[in-house]
Structure formats: structure tokens, C-alpha cells
Amino acid sequence: MFHNDGFRALDRQECLRLLAKVPVGRIVYTRQALPAVLPVNFSLDTDSAVLLRSTASSDLVRATDGSVVAFEADDFDAVRCSGWSVVVTGRATVVTDPAEHERLSRHGPSSWVVAEDGVFVRIEPELVTGREIIGTRN
């Protein structure tokens, strides 16, 4: 899939519209010099930054705070061999401003598991790319 003759590039607005439709994406980063990837539930902030919640002491937060990461979400129909994927690339930062933390506690992504020391991570939408694939079985 995703050969040059099998996909259509999506513009930024299409990408953001699709991102808003799915609850889970994957944060891609480097951990101990190796590529790492972790699924997370997320939401989009009003400025289209990707928001996720983790624990302050997590490997994820330690490895990504201040680094450029990729964030990917997708949705595929294996029967039709079709679907889309979107990748947001940008700097990840832990939200440290108390007012921002308070705002996101009300309007940001909820955690799928209870986290007493939960923090919010923002991924700036510096580069937003996406592809739609329309397979040969449509």
C-alpha cells in the first residue's frame, strides 16, 4: 500500500478533520537510540495541537518532553484495502502552566486508566501530512 500510484495526498484541513474522528493514535519517538512507538488516546486542542495524557514519571514523558516526535492515526478497511493515515510531526512538551493544566483537565483528553500524577503533553502541529489509499479491490 501507499505506492505512488495508489494514494492521494490529503491537505492539512482534511488531515485535521480525520484526526478528530478517531480516539487513539500512536506517538513515535526515540528511546535509548532505538525507534519507539506507543498507542495513546488523544484529542486535538483548539489550535490543532495533539493532546495526550500520561504520568509525569512515565518513560514516555521522560523520552519525549522537548523532543520532536511524530504522532500517527489511521483507519483502514482491510476488506476494501482502503483507508487513510495522518502524521503530525512537531515538538512535544509537557504542559507546566497551572492555568493551562486546569483548562485541559476540563476539556483535554481523559485517561483510559486512573493516573494520580497525570500530566498533559502537547505536540505542536508543525508538519501535518496525510494519505488516503484507495485499493484495487474497490
Added chain:
Amino acid sequence: MFHNDGFRALDRQECLRLLAKVPVGRIVYTRQALPAVLPVNFSLDTDSAVLLRSTASSDLVRATDGSVVAFEADDFDAVRCSGWSVVVTGRATVVTDPAEHERLSRHGPSSWVVAEDGVFVRIEPELVTGREIIGTRN
């Protein structure tokens, strides 16, 4: 999700069994010093290596051949806040042996789009890790 108190680690056999159940995963690599991720359909070889198909001239092949990559697959139920993810980390290599290419042409993953110069990429299952999450809404 995936806080210390919300997930269960999966052993290698559980990971491979789950991987075999889904058609699409995501290859994670480095492109021009930035984290990159691309969804691909895949299958498992008899030795549990991850197999995928791409074009010889693709960015994916150029960026990953000979490099250590991560390969991730998952399945989540957003209503129940539960699911699993598996990550295979290992060296990616393009299959150049004609007999191997021929074998994979019959038994390897098919392409979702037509590719005249298709090649197979193997990802060695050097490290196989996985997590199951059981959310708070079960």
C-alpha cells in the same frame, strides 16, 4: 492509557498470536533525522519475522534497509477503553535472494496496490513486546 497500574505485559507467544490477527501495522523509522511512521499491510513469516511489501524505489525501502526499525500493531475498543498493542523491534532488510523472493511472492503479504517493482522487506523479531490494557470502563 498504559500507565503502570492499567496494563498487563504480554509474552512473546501472546504477542505473535495477536499480530497474526490484524492485517495492518505501522513501521517506525528515522527519515532525515526525524521520526517517521507509515502504515503497511503485513504478514508473519514462518520464523515470526514481519514481512511487508513495498517498491524498490520507495522512501520506505531507502530509509529502512539495513536499519533497526520498530513495527507496531494494535487493536482497541474505544467504548470499553481496552485493547492491546505489540511492538517488534529489529533490523529491516530487503529480500534479495531470488528463491526467497519467489517463495514470498507465493506466500508473503500481498500489496494493496499494484507494484511492478515490488520487493519484500523482512523485520527480524529481535525484540517482541506487548501490552494489554483493561480500562476503567469494563
